[in-house]
Amino acid sequence: MSGTCETxxxxxxxxxxxxxxxxxxxxxxxxxxxxxxxxxxxLEEDLALANIALDLIGQARALYAYAGQVEGKGRNExxxxxxxxxxxxxxxxxxxxxxxxxxxxxVRQFFISAYMDPFWRRMESSKDEMLAAIAAKAxxxxxxxxxxxxxxxIRLGDGTRESHERMVEAxxxxxxxxxxxxxxxxxxxxMLQSGVGVDASDLKAEWQHTVQTILQEATLELPxxxxxxxxxxxxxxxxxxxxxxxxxxxxxxxxxxxTW
Amino acid sequence: xxxxxxxxxDGQTHEDAAFLAxxxxxxxxxxxxxxxxxxxxxxxxxxxxxxxxxxxxEIIGMQPEGNWISRAPSLRRKAALLAKVQDxxxxxxxxxxxxxxxxxxxxxxxxxxxxxxxxxxxxxNYPALTWADIGAIGWLVDGAAIMNQIVLCRCSYxxxxxxxxxxxxxxxxxxxxGYEIMIALCNGSKEQKELAQDALNRxxxxxxxxxxxxxxxxxxxxxxxxxxxxxFSNDDLRDKFINASVPQAEKLGLTIPDSDLKWxxxxxxxxxxxxxxxxxxxxxxxxxxxxxxxxxxxxRVDRDGAWVREAAMAHAQKRRARMASARIAAE
Amino acid sequence: xxxxxxxxxxxxxxxxxxxxxxxxxxxxPDPEIPVVTIADLGILRSxxxxxxxxxxxQVTPTYSGCPAxxxxxxxxxEALHEAGFENVRVESVLSPAWTTDWISSEGRKKLRxxxxxxxxxxxxxxxxxxxxTLVTCPHCGSGETERVSEFGSTPCKALYRCLxxxxxxxxxxxx
Ligand SMILES: [Fe+2]
Ligand SMILES: [Fe+2]
Ligand SMILES: [Fe+2]
Numbered sequence: 001m002s003g004t005c006e007t008x009x010x011x012x013x014x015x016x017x018x019x020x021x022x023x024x025x026x027x028x029x030x031x032x033x034x035x036x037x038x039x040x041x042x043l044e045e046d047l048a049l050a051n052i053a054l055d056l057i058g059q060a061r062a063l064y065a066y067a068g069q070v071e072g073k074g075r076n077e078x079x080x081x082x083x084x085x086x087x088x089x090x091x092x093x094x095x096x097x098x099x100x101x102x103x104x105x106x107v108r109q110f111f112i113s114a115y116m117d118p119f120w121r122r123m124e125s126s127k128d129e130m131l132a133a134i135a136a137k138a139x140x141x142x143x144x145x146x147x148x149x150x151x152x153x154i155r156l157g158d159g160t161r162e163s164h165e166r167m168v169e170a171x172x173x174x175x176x177x178x179x180x181x182x183x184x185x186x187x188x189x190x191m192l193q194s195g196v197g198v199d200a201s202d203l204k205a206e207w208q209h210t211v212q213t214i215l216q217e218a219t220l221e222l223p224x225x226x227x228x229x230x231x232x233x234x235x236x237x238x239x240x241x242x243x244x245x246x247x248x249x250x251x252x253x254x255x256x257x258x259t260w
Numbered sequence: 261x262x263x264x265x266x267x268x269x270d271g272q273t274h275e276d277a278a279f280l281a282x283x284x285x286x287x288x289x290x291x292x293x294x295x296x297x298x299x300x301x302x303x304x305x306x307x308x309x310x311x312x313x314x315x316x317x318e319i320i321g322m323q324p325e326g327n328w329i330s331r332a333p334s335l336r337r338k339a340a341l342l343a344k345v346q347d348x349x350x351x352x353x354x355x356x357x358x359x360x361x362x363x364x365x366x367x368x369x370x371x372x373x374x375x376x377x378x379x380x381x382x383x384x385n386y387p388a389l390t391w392a393d394i395g396a397i398g399w400l401v402d403g404a405a406i407m408n409q410i411v412l413c414r415c416s417y418x419x420x421x422x423x424x425x426x427x428x429x430x431x432x433x434x435x436x437x438g439y440e441i442m443i444a445l446c447n448g449s450k451e452q453k454e455l456a457q458d459a460l461n462r463x464x465x466x467x468x469x470x471x472x473x474x475x476x477x478x479x480x481x482x483x484x485x486x487x488x489x490x491x492f493s494n495d496d497l498r499d500k501f502i503n504a505s506v507p508q509a510e511k512l513g514l515t516i517p518d519s520d521l522k523w524x525x526x527x528x529x530x531x532x533x534x535x536x537x538x539x540x541x542x543x544x545x546x547x548x549x550x551x552x553x554x555x556x557x558x559x560r561v562d563r564d565g566a567w568v569r570e571a572a573m574a575h576a577q578k579r580r581a582r583m584a585s586a587r588i589a590a591e
Numbered sequence: 592x593x594x595x596x597x598x599x600x601x602x603x604x605x606x607x608x609x610x611x612x613x614x615x616x617x618x619x620p621d622p623e624i625p626v627v628t629i630a631d632l633g634i635l636r637s638x639x640x641x642x643x644x645x646x647x648x649q650v651t652p653t654y655s656g657c658p659a660x661x662x663x664x665x666x667x668x669e670a671l672h673e674a675g676f677e678n679v680r681v682e683s684v685l686s687p688a689w690t691t692d693w694i695s696s697e698g699r700k701k702l703r704x705x706x707x708x709x710x711x712x713x714x715x716x717x718x719x720x721x722x723x724t725l726v727t728c729p730h731c732g733s734g735e736t737e738r739v740s741e742f743g744s745t746p747c748k749a750l751y752r753c754l755x756x757x758x759x760x761x762x763x764x765x766x
Contacts, residue, residue, distance in 0.1 A: 027335075034338075037326035037345055038557070041565025043319070043353050047742035050346035054746060057339045058655025062685065064335070078334045102568050133686035137655050140688055140766070148741075158578060159571025166567070251333035251391060258452060260333035260391070260444055295757040336661060343658035343745070350744025357739055357752055357759030419758055422706055422730075426761065430744055433622050433659070 011194065016070045017090070018191045019131070020080065021233060023063035024091035027081055029112065030056035031244055032099055041102055048148060052109065055141040062134045082252040086242050087235035094177035096232075096241045103156055103166040107174050110149035114210040115181045116142045118203050127195035150214045157218025164219070171215075172223050179228025181207070187233075275300050287488050292418035295361040303487055307417050308362050309378075310489065312369045315355035316380035318348045319373075320554050324388035325397060333391055337441070341394060344434050351427050358419045374559050382540060383470050385548030392445055392452075392459035398438015400460075400467040400505065406431045407501045408471070416488035439508065446512045453513075460509065461517045468532070469540045471498040502530050605640055612646045613638045615674035619666045622659045623745055626705040629663060633693025636684055645678045646671060651689045653747055654766070691766045703729045708751065708762040726762045728753035738762075 033053035040046035064077035094112060099105045120142055123135035156163040182204045184192070191197025208222070215222055231237065251260070275283075283300055286293065293299055322345050329345065332338035356366045372378035383401055388394060409431060412424040445456040472494040484490040502521075509516050520533030543551070616638060617630035629635045629650065636649040648667050652660045664681045671679045691710040694702075699709035708729045726736050733755035743750040748761040 031330060034329045034342055037329055037342070038322040038349075039561050039564075041561075041568035043349055043356075044740040044742065045568075046322075046349050047346055047353070047740060047746075050342055050349070051742050051746040054339060054342050054346070054656030054658075055654060056656070057335060057342065058652070058657065061335050061339070062655065081335055102565070133684070136686040136688045137652075141655060155572050155575040156568070159573075159575040160567070162567050163571030163574075247330040250331045255333075255449075255451065258333075258448055260337055260441075260448075339656050340658040343656065346742070346746065347744040350742065350748075350750070353740055353750055354744065354759055354761075357750065360752075361757040361759070423759070426706060427744070429625055430623055433662075436622070436662070437658070 011190065012070060012072070014187050014190045015128070015196065016067055017187045018197060019063055019067040019070060021090035021187075023060050023067055023080070024089050025095050026056045026060035026063065027248075028089070028091040028241070028244060029095040029109075030054075030060060031248055032095070032097075033105075033109075035099055036105065049105075052145050052148070055138075055145070059134065059138045059141070062137075066130050066134070078252070082249050086237065086245060089237070089241060089245070090233050090235060091237075091241075092177070092180050093229055093232045093238055094174065094180065096238060096244060097174065097177065098240055100170065100173070101166060103163070103170040104173065106149055106152045106156065107167065107170040109145065110153050110214070111174060111178055111181075111211070113142055113146040113149055114207050114214075115203060117146045117210070118206045119198050119200070122198045122203075126197070131196065146210070153214050153220070154218045157215070157220040167218070167220055171220065175223045176226060176229050179225070180230045180232060183230065183233070185233055274302075284486070287416050287486075290416075290488075292421065293416050294418045302483070303489075304362050306484060306487070306489060307420065308359055308364050311355055311359040311362070311420055312364070312372070313379055313381075315352045315359060315369065316373045316378055317384065318352035318355060320380045320384045320558070321401075322348050322352075323554055323557060324384060324386070324550075325394060327388055328391065328394050331391070332394075337394075340437055344398070344437065347430050347434065351430070354423055354427065358423045361419050370562070374555070374562060376546070376555060379544065381470060382543045382548070383466050385543050385550045385554060386462070386466050387550055389462075390455050390459060392442075392455035393463065395438050395441030395445060395456065396459035396463040398434050399442050399508070400438075400463050401470070402431050402434040402438055403505065404467050404470045404501050406435060407497050407504075411491045411497065414488075414491060442512055442514075446514065456512065457514050460514050464517050465535065465539075466543075468498055468502070468535055469537075469543075471495075471501065473537055473540065499529050502532055506530055608646075609638050609640060611674065612648070612671060612676055615670045615676070616648050616667050619663065619670050622662050622666070624702070624705070624707065627694075627698050627701050629667070631695050631698030631701060633689065633695065633698075634663065635667070641680075643678070645680055646676050648679070648681045649684050650681060651684050653689050656746075689766075691763065694763075702763055706730065706760055707748070708760060710763045710765045724762075724765070726751050728756060728758060729760055730758040731756040 030053045033049050033056065036046070036049045036053075038046065040049055060081070061077050064080045068075045068077060068080055092112075094108060097104075097108055117139070120135045120139035124132055124139060126132045126135065153167070156167050158164075182201045184199065184201050188197055188200060192199050212222055279298070280300060283298070283303070293303075325341060325345050325348070329338065329341055332341050356369060359369060360366060369378065373380070383404075388397065406428060409424045409428045413421055413428060415421040415424065442456055445452040474495050475493055506516060506521070518533045520531070522531050523529075524531045542548070546552070613635075616635055617628055619629045619635075621627050621629055621632055621634070632653070634650055634653065636651050639647045639649070641647050648671065650660075650663060650667060660683070664683065667681050668679060694710065702709045706729050708726050711724060711726070724738075725734060726738075727734050728736050728751075731753060733753055735754040736751050737754060739750040739752050739759065741749050743761045747763060747766065749764050750759065751762045752759050
């Protein structure tokens with residue numbers, strides 16, 4: 001009896017980690033996109049980036065709420081989103097990379113969307129009902145993110161010499177963070193085996209195909225894959241995350257335990 | 261607020277008497293003037309000025325609130341604020357398009373904003389210092405905007421009036437959300453309530469100034485009234501706003517920072533203390549704490565984005581050329 | 592013998608209860624476009640009675656980050672309370688995901704009258720790059736329109752302009 005019980009506990013803990021890291025990805029990325037507010041190259045793009053950020057924060061909220069439920073310790077979405085320390089955040093490194101110029105933001109979003117698009121589509125058939133439901137909503141939204149960023153990759157790659165050069169630099173800078181997208185650690189493996197999670201390693205071919213098709217139209221090339229950075233899933237981040245958190249958590253840390 | 265856009269407006273017009281009389285007859289009959297209709301040059305210019313300054317206000321207004329997106333205290337508030345700022349940008353876009361129906365381009369209007377030739381509402385030159393300011397802005401600034409816009413829904417120029425009807429609904433949603441932030445603060449801890457009171461103290465008077473100075477017998481304003489671009493005096497709208505806001509403040513348990521504020525039984529409305537019009541003119545003329553920063557930000561964003569816009573144009577041209585040659589090849 | 596009619600009666604009263612609850616919740620206006628109700632938009636999914644006799648209203652967000660979701664839930668709760676239902680719960684359902692196909696023809700008519708072009712009946716392919724949709728001007732009915740921006744003030748709308756009457760207008764996008 002106690003053995004069965006422990007298995008359930010363990011897999012609950014794994015599910016919690018799995019959902020939480022996905023939530024972290026979306027929160028941190030939306031925090032980054034939110035920094036563009038009022039700063040985009042056109043008013044139309046200002047609205048588009050805000051919209052993508054809104055989608056991501058909406059997805060993050062659903063995921064945090066669910067993570068809190070799975071954990072069963074009464075932590076709500078805000079406690080999970082705001083009240084943890086740097087090393088406890090498990091987002092992918094690429095999501096926390098600075099906005100840089102518009103080319104960097106577009107490439108970052110394009111790389112991630114090209115990954116999340118098939119990810120959410122597969123998650124729709126997860127055995128976990130809640131994750132499947134969140135995926136059904138998110139997969140519609142990320143399809144748009146992928147289309148929007150693809151259009152910009154093509155415009156900027158094909159546009160002027162300057163825009164082309166900026167895109168080359170952005171691709172070079174961000175390439176080393178793409179390996180982490182496809183990693184399968186013990187948590188992801190266990191979730192895959194129980195029919196809850198997605199086999200991220202299996203998304204690589206589709207990702208490469210999507211990215212290369214668009215880059216080709218943009219007269220750009222995917223840089224050679226060199227050493228890939230890793231660590232987000234174990235809380236070993238770049239220096240950027242701490243600064244993101246210092247803004248994100250400012251109110252909750254200054255006034256602990258209040259309702260807003 | 262948008263009547264601030266009429267400050268210095270040149271309502272002069274050069275058409276002959278018969279044309280003006282016929283136009284006035286349409287206005288008096290409450291017929292809407294549409295883009296393809298003949299209209300006096302002064303009418304057109306006055307509208308361009310007002311609508312574009314309204315649009316600029318929406319765009320500049322994204323800055324004080326955008327300043328709090330990364331620090332919003334909960335995920336729900338963060339999402340709501342992000343959506344609100346997006347709404348304001350959308351309002352700006354909508355209004356630029358409405359002004360374009362009068363034969364002015366968005367590029368021209370943007371140029372006027374960046375050069376400092378065009379103004380925007382004075383309120384956005386005040387800083388959003390604390391989270392409570394986001395509540396106060398939604399409650400009071402969007403509230404004041406609604407007071408103006410409800411009247412503008414009956415403006416004689418069709419596209420502007422219709423734009424106002426739709427935008428007004430969204431502004432009401434903003435105001436509701438802002439007030440809800442204030443409720444949460446006032447039901448919260450002592451320090452939260454102090455934040456709320458402090459925000460009210462700083463935003464009350466600037467909100468009253470949004471309606472513009474008392475007009476007296478100002479000619480320009482009269483011409484706008486006759487053309488039914490404007491339908492109430494600044495003081496009338498300000499009074500309506502005060503009468504609506506005082507009970508809301510009482511419900512929150514907050515004190516309006518005006519010791520002369522008193523209910524006047526005879527006029528069934530509030531009498532208020534002296535507004536510091538020197539401060540108003542100082543801020544309108546560029547000496548508010550944020551004026552320089554707000555404009556510099558817009559100029560920087562415009563500069564930084566130039567290469568993106570050039571690239572988009574270059575790509576569109578190449579695409580057109582490729583499609584054209586593909587068509588020729590097919591024929 | 593008496594059990595069957597009783598059961599019928601109970602069933603019938605349950606049904607009328609549900610219908611009354613539906614009517615109350617269905618009338619809740621969308622906070623951002625109050626000319627349409629949440630039933631018109633297809634946001635109100637169902638009204639049911641659970642075993643304890645609690646009215647359960649199911650609503651779905653139009654998109655994940657919709658800022659009106661919380662307010663809509665609260666408004667549904669208030670509307671049901673006002674209609675005399677005390678034991679009430681509002682649930683958010685994510686799946687199946689909301690689509691503009693769920694906007695009723697009544698809702699589409701109201702949107703058009705309000706000056707918002709309703710979504711075209713079937714979703715266009717979102718995979719088409721640089722794809723644009725043909726939209727009719729809600730003001731003059733002309734098909735000669737152009738897109739100004741993929742997003743308007745709210746994410747569900749795009750901004751268009753009529754080339755005939757020059758009216759700028761919102762288009763409720765397919766989704
Ligand atoms: Fe606005
Ligand atoms: Fe607003
Ligand atoms: Fe039209």
